[in-house]
Structures are given as C-alpha cells and as structure tokens.
Amino acid sequence: MNIHSVAPKRPDLDRLLIDSALALFAERTYEGTQMPAVAQHAGVGVGSIYRYFPSKEALGNAAFRYAKRTLLDTLAEALADGGPAGTAREEFARFWRGFTRYASAHPDAFVFLEHQQHDTFLDPESRALADELHRVAADFIERGQHAGAIRDGDAEQLVGLALGAFTGLVKLARPAGGLDALPAEDLDRAEAAVWDLLHRKADR
Amino acid sequence: MNIHSVAPKRPDLDRLLIDSALALFAERTYEGTQMPAVAQHAGVGVGSIYRYFPSKEALGNAAFRYAKRTLLDTLAEALADGGPAGTAREEFARFWRGFTRYASAHPDAFVFLEHQQHDTFLDPESRALADELHRVAADFIERGQHAGAIRDGDAEQLVGLALGAFTGLVKLARPAGGLDALPAEDLDRAEAAVWDLLHRKADR
Amino acid sequence: MNIHSVAPKRPDLDRLLIDSALALFAERTYEGTQMPAVAQHAGVGVGSIYRYFPSKEALGNAAFRYAKRTLLDTLAEALADGGPAGTAREEFARFWRGFTRYASAHPDAFVFLEHQQHDTFLDPESRALADELHRVAADFIERGQHAGAIRDGDAEQLVGLALGAFTGLVKLARPAGGLDALPAEDLDRAEAAVWDLLHRKADR
C-alpha cells in the first residue's frame, strides 16, 4: 500500500548499476568488464548508464566508494553495537561480526575491494577512502597492544595479516555460496584462529 | 665468420617476455595490460612476442604456469631442505621459508598468482595447476592435525586463512620494496603469528 | 473555466522551434546541433519537438524552407516597394535594402542559408527552393545588361560575386552585433562598392 501514487519507474537506477558493476568487477576485473555487460546485468540499455555516470571510470570509482563506505559503515555499526567494548577480545569479536556481516551481505563488493589492482582507475578521492579501513583497524591493534592483549609488532603488518586471513577465507567460501554457506562452527573456529594470530600469548 | 653464428641473438626471450608480462599483470591486471606494453617493457618489438606466443591468452597462461611452477618448485626445495622434517612446527618453518624466498625473488609473480581474477583467460591445463598449491598445503595441515599440532577444522579453510595472511603481508610490503625491505625481526614475528593461527593450543 | 480553454498553450511553437534551430544551425552546423540543444534553446522538452516535426531532418528542411521563403518574401516586398523601378541602379538599391533588412532581422537565418553544406539533409522540395534566389537575381542582372547598365559576363557568375560580397560583409559584422551595429555610412559605402562590382563603366 504505497502512499506515493506515482512511483518512479526505476527507483535508484544508480544503485542498481553500482551493484551490477560490483558483481562483474568482482568476477572479471574492472578492465575485463565491458559497459554493455554492466547494462545487460542491470537489465537496462547501455545509454542509460551514461545518464548516471559520465564514464566507465566514474562508474568504477562510484562503485569502489560505495562499497568502501558501506563496509566502513557496517563496521562502525558493529563496533558500536552493545555499548563500550570491554576487552580487546570483545572488540575483535565485533570487528569479526562486522566483516562477516558485510562479506555475507555483499560478497561481490568485498572481493572487489580486496583486489589490489585499483591503481588504474581510482581517482584521488577514492584513494583517500582506500586507507580508511586500515587506519581504523590499526588503531584497534595499537590499543590492544598497549593493553597487553595483542602481540608486539608493527600494527599495519598485523592488520595486513589478519585482514588477509579473512580475505583468504572469503575467497575460499565464495564459489561454494559465500560465508553464509559455511557452518557456524567453521566461522567460529576461523574467528578463534585469527584472534590467535593477533593475541599475545600469556606466558613468555 | 662468427663462431657463434647459430647461437640465438636473444637467449631466453620467452622468459624475458614472461617476466615482463608478470610485472605488468601484477600492476594492472591481465586485461588491463596491452601487448605493446609488454613488448616495450621487454625491450622488443610487438611482433616478436608472436614468435614465442601465439596470442595474448597463450602468454597469459604461460606466465601463470611459469609462476605457479616456480612457486611449487621453490616450495618443494624448501620442504626437502634439511632432510625429513621433524615436527609440524619445523615443517611450517620450511613452508614459510619457501614462500618468503619466492615472494622475495618474484614479488610480481606472487602478487599475480594471488589475484583471483584468472577465470577469464586460464585454460584447463593452467586451471589444473592452480589447485596444486592448496593440495600440498592442505596435506601438511591434515598431517599436522593428526599429530595434534594443528587446530581442528577444515584443512582447506585453514590453508585459505594462512595463505591469505601471508598474502596480506606481501601486499603490504610490496609498495615499500617488498618482503626483502622488511626487518628480519618483523618477518619472524609474522611467522610466529601465522603459526599461532594454525597451532593447536596445548591446554583448553 | 477558462474562456481560452481551447487556445493552444504555446501558439506557434513550430516557429519558435524553427528559430531555435536556425540560431543553432548557424552557430554549429546542422550536423553539429543536437535535438536536446534545440529543445533547450526553445525552452521545451525534447519530446515536444517530435510533436511538430517527425525527425531532425524534417526540422532541418522546415527551417531551411522557412528561412529561404522569408528571404524571398522580404526581397519581393523590397523590390515592389515604391512602384515600378526605374533604373537598374534603383532596382539594385531595392535588392540591397531587401537583403539588408533580412540579414538585420534574421542574421542567424541568413548565415545558415549561405552555408554551402546543405547537401546532407535537404530534400528535393528544399533543393528546388534553393535556386530561386539566384534565379531572381540573375534575371535582374540580365535585364541590367540589356539596358547597358550592368557589365557583360555570365549572369550567374555576377550574382555569385555580388551575393558573395554581401555575405562576406554579413559574416564580418556578425560577431560585432550584425549589420545593425554597422554605421549607416559604412553600409552605404558597401552598397556603392557592390554596385561598382556590377556596374558597366560608362566610357569604353
């Protein structure tokens, strides 16, 4: 029962196009994806893309930024969920939940973001966003190190290791249906394993 | 009348071309790399590439297979080094040394191999090779689990996590000069962290 | 309940569209002018153009014919003004006044008509109109030659020269505000000059 008597024919075509682009970029790379393929995936004509994005490059950047922002938002929400986090382990659990939620909801987007070949088309604004995730994660690592809960070492490197591990899991699970298709038990075990990657061992 | 009259003017031009291709593929993707760019990087004319490889696709597959085989060889060598491995921890150390050596010697190749977007051009033979590494690693994981040294869980998933972690480190180190530029201490710490990712905790 | 309920909201929208088309065609060529640009210039939606003209080509032909007919009408009026012309010089003055009036009132249209690149879109009916002006002018030349007032030579060529000269003046004056912006004195001098182009010199 919609109040609006005149619903737009295609609501949010820009979002639809970004989703299509992400799906294809994840599968075949930005460079390997043709505009007609994006149009077909979205069920629109090629020309329509250009009503929303002035060029393929613009579409690529919009998709990248949308994906990155959504990931950051999901993460921020997960981190805030449940009031102030107590221990580093608990905060890590929130990170894990955030990533898991995002990778489940947007597997294409997550895979696309973790491609490393963005140099060819990212504009300065996108580049600025690109590092934000690492900053947030590195901050968590450093606080954990001060609290004695996380092992010593360069925070950036620990982020690289942990994020890489998670990415490895997502890549593996993807062809089989994504993270959602994994038994909950497996996800828990993976979480424990990555925590051990970061965790400072009590003795010694 | 030159004694060397039959010697090829450019020995191993195929290798040179593969190296150039790997360097560019790692930087800009297979699809984002033009044949003239490969030729220029190798310092030869475009036409010459086609004397060695019948098509771009063939070059891509040759590069992929060369990189994968070299990684497997390096790994096999590292695993065999020092006679039969004793503990799982020691075998892990050999794995680590193998990966480290390879990623140091061929950073481009390693990054290229860890792209996941090979679906567009890999032929069946290359695809068959693609899983070999995971098989070798999963075998190690399974033996370690039987010996009680490695945590429970799907071996494939543990491989994904550990290999992903290592890849995350390489990606991070790459712009700054690669793994070689990292302090030895950092590498050791990373090794310990990834081992803890796999290691079964003694108590509890 | 409006008395004018049956009156068209926009009277003469076809004329408005033709004027817009002429303005843009003069500036950027028929081929270089996009339908949306015509719509915007006329302050209507693109779709509305197609209510009045079935295609761009039809609009182009309508604009051409309208401009040409208006020029011929203006000329006919100027030639008839003041009763039967006496001398060739006087008839020439009427021609001059006709052209001047038209080029002042419709500078875009005049410039458009004097483009020579109409071959791509003019239909047969338009083509037939195209030569009318030259016919009228050539007739005047021939009568003048019989009367001994205009120099010998091919009448068509003399028309080409005289009309070309006038066009050269309009093109020059156009960026500076058109013929209207020219001092009256300059226009008179130009008229005298073009007359001398046609005039048979008294002696010899």
Add this chain to the structure above:
Amino acid sequence: MNIHSVAPKRPDLDRLLIDSALALFAERTYEGTQMPAVAQHAGVGVGSIYRYFPSKEALGNAAFRYAKRTLLDTLAEALADGGPAGTAREEFARFWRGFTRYASAHPDAFVFLEHQQHDTFLDPESRALADELHRVAADFIERGQHAGAIRDGDAEQLVGLALGAFTGLVKLARPAGGLDALPAEDLDRAEAAVWDLLHRKADR
C-alpha cells in the same frame, strides 16, 4: 630512378589523410564527416588514422592549419612574384593570381576554409592562424587607400566584401569543375569586377 632502395610503403600518409579530410569536410562539414569515411577515402584502415592524429579534433585542426598555411604561402609567393609591385592594381592582380592558383589547386581546401562554422573544433593555435589572411589583405587595402587607389572605408569590411565575392565565384564554379573549368575570359572579367569593388573612382 630513385636513389632510395627502400621506399616507404605509404609515403606521407599524414598528408594523404589531411587531403581526404579536407575533401570530405568541404562536402559534408567537419561534424558530418565520420572517421571511417575519411579512412575509406584515403584507402586505409580506420585505425591507421589514429597512428597519425590522436583524435578527430586533432585531424580537423591539422587539416585547417595545413590548408590555411598553404593558402598563405601561395599568396606570399604570388605577391613576391615579379619583384616589388608597382601600383595597387598590380598588387591586386597578384592577390587575384594567388587566390586563383590556390582555389584551382585545392578547391576542397578553399571551400573548407571559407566555411564559417569552425568554432566547434578549432583550437587556439588554429584560431590564431585564422585571422592571418585578413591581416595581410587589410594591410594591402590600407596602403592602397593611402595611395588614393582604393576607395575609402573600413579596410576589414572591404576585405570581407572582396574575399566574399571571390568565394561566391568559387562556390558557383565548384560543382561544374572548379575555377579551372571557367573560361579564362570569365576569370578576367571577374577580376576586373572585384577590382572595381575596391577601386576608387577617379572623378567623384
């Protein structure tokens, strides 16, 4: 008997392309000419154009500049021919010869140059060249006025009238085979007519 044993397969392809472009631009406008048409006219593949010119716009500017420079050169040569010019009438004859020679040799180029719709694609360098011809001609007019041989009035306007007249003649002659197809007598008469357009009448 060519000294060079290895003649280039296609000498001066850039010139050939410019000539083709000029022929088509003259016929159908810059905007109305497609790159494949230029390629076909030149007897080469479309891709080859882009080896010589980075874009259609670049080709358009190159063609414009080439045509304009050649016209200016032809004119300069004609003006210098026969030592210092004596009277204004003689100098005018040289101008006439220069224009005539050029329009005969390059009718397409001349027509293209006299289109007025270059605003859409000319770059600043081309624009600078565009006025050169008028400068040279206006200088001649002013000197002639000082010498009492050319009628009073704005020099620019007189140039516009005279050049326009010549252009009118070329346009007329073009479909019938160009200036060359005109009887010499007609050309002489036209020259006399245009001179009378400029000439100051001796008595009043």
Add this chain to the structure above:
DNA sequence: AATGAATGAGCTTTCATTCAT
C-alpha cells in the same frame, strides 16, 4: 499536450594481431 528517462544504432577510439620489409 508536454515531458524527459530510456533506448540502441552508430560514431569515435583502442588494441590484439598480421605481414611487408
């Protein structure tokens, strides 16, 4: 009747591949 978002044929441009030198 008027609108402008949507369309896809067609245009500009790129690039894997060929081949005369």
Add this chain to the structure above:
DNA sequence: AATGAATGAAAGCTCATTCAT
C-alpha cells in the same frame, strides 16, 4: 629473426528517437 606500421573487430560513448507518465 625481428620489427612496427597497418588493420579491423570490438570497446567506450553519443544522440535521434520513443513512450510511460
């Protein structure tokens, strides 16, 4: 054997035209 100019199929993009609102 090596080259790189030449090619044309295919990619990115534009714009005349349609049609649901």
